[in-house]
Amino acid sequence: MNEADSAIPVTDPFTLFEAWFAEAKEAEPNDPNAMALATATSRGQPSVRMVLLKGHGSQWGKGGGFVFYTNAESRKGKEIRANLQASLLFHWKSLRRQIRIEGSLEEVSGQQADSYFHSRPRVSQIGSAASDQSRALADRQHYLDRVTALEERYPEGDIPRPPHWTGFLLTPHTIEFWQDRDFRLHDRRQFTREGPGEAWSNTLLYP
Missing domain, CATH: 2.30.110.10 (Electron Transport, Fmn-binding Protein; Chain A)
Incomplete structure (x- = not known):
C-alpha cells in the first residue's frame, strides 16, 4: 500500500x-x-x-x-x-x-x-439475579448467600429474568x-x- x-x-x-x-x-x-x-x-x-x-x-x-x-x-x-x-x-x-x-x-x-x-450459563443468570449491581455491599458473603438462596429456590432450569435486567x-x-x-x-x-x-x-x- x-x-x-x-x-x-x-x-x-x-x-x-x-x-x-x-x-x-x-x-x-x-x-x-x-x-x-x-x-x-x-x-x-x-x-x-x-x-x-x-x-x-x-x-x-x-x-x-x-x-x-x-x-x-x-x-x-x-x-x-x-x-x-x-x-x-x-x-x-x-x-x-x-x-x-x-x-x-x-x-x-x-x-x-x-x-x-436465558442464553447465558445458568450460574451467570443466578449471579445477575442475585446482584444489586453498583450498590453498597456489606461483605461478599452476603452476596454469595443470595446466590445460594436462588440456587435452592430454582434447583433446575432457567432463572426468571429480573424486570430491571435488560438491554x-x-x-x-x-x-x-x-x-x-x-x-x-x-x-x-x-x-x-x-x-x-x-x-x-x-x-x-x-x-
Whole structure:
C-alpha cells in the first residue's frame, strides 16, 4: 500500500466494523467484544466502564446498532435512563486499531432481553439475579448467600429474568475507525449521518 493511501476504505461502516471485528476475534486472546461504554448523568457528569457487545449490525433497529445488556438499576443503567446518549470504544491492541461510536440509546424489547438472559450459563443468570449491581455491599458473603438462596429456590432450569435486567441498543450517528501507522502518522476515518436510515458521509481526520 502506498504510504499516502488511507488503510481505511470508504464503505458502509457496519460492513467495515464486521470485517474488523472478525479479525479481532481471531487475534485478540480475551474478549474481543469488550468495549468501553461512556455514559453521563442528566447534569453531564461522565463515567466509563467495560461491557460486552452482544449484538450488532444493520439489522438492529431502524438504522442498525450495537447492543449490550445490564442491570438498569446500576449506576450506568440509571445514567442511561436519565440521558439516552452514550459512546462506545473498541480497542484491539493486537491489531493496533480502535473504533469510536457515538449515538442514542433505546431499551430492547422484553422478549429480546428474555432471549439473551436465558442464553447465558445458568450460574451467570443466578449471579445477575442475585446482584444489586453498583450498590453498597456489606461483605461478599452476603452476596454469595443470595446466590445460594436462588440456587435452592430454582434447583433446575432457567432463572426468571429480573424486570430491571435488560438491554440497550445504541443507534450510531458517528463511527470513527482508527488505524495505527508508523511514527504516529495514524489513519482516521469518520463516518457520520443525520439520522437512522440516512446515508453516511465520511471524511479523513488528522491524527
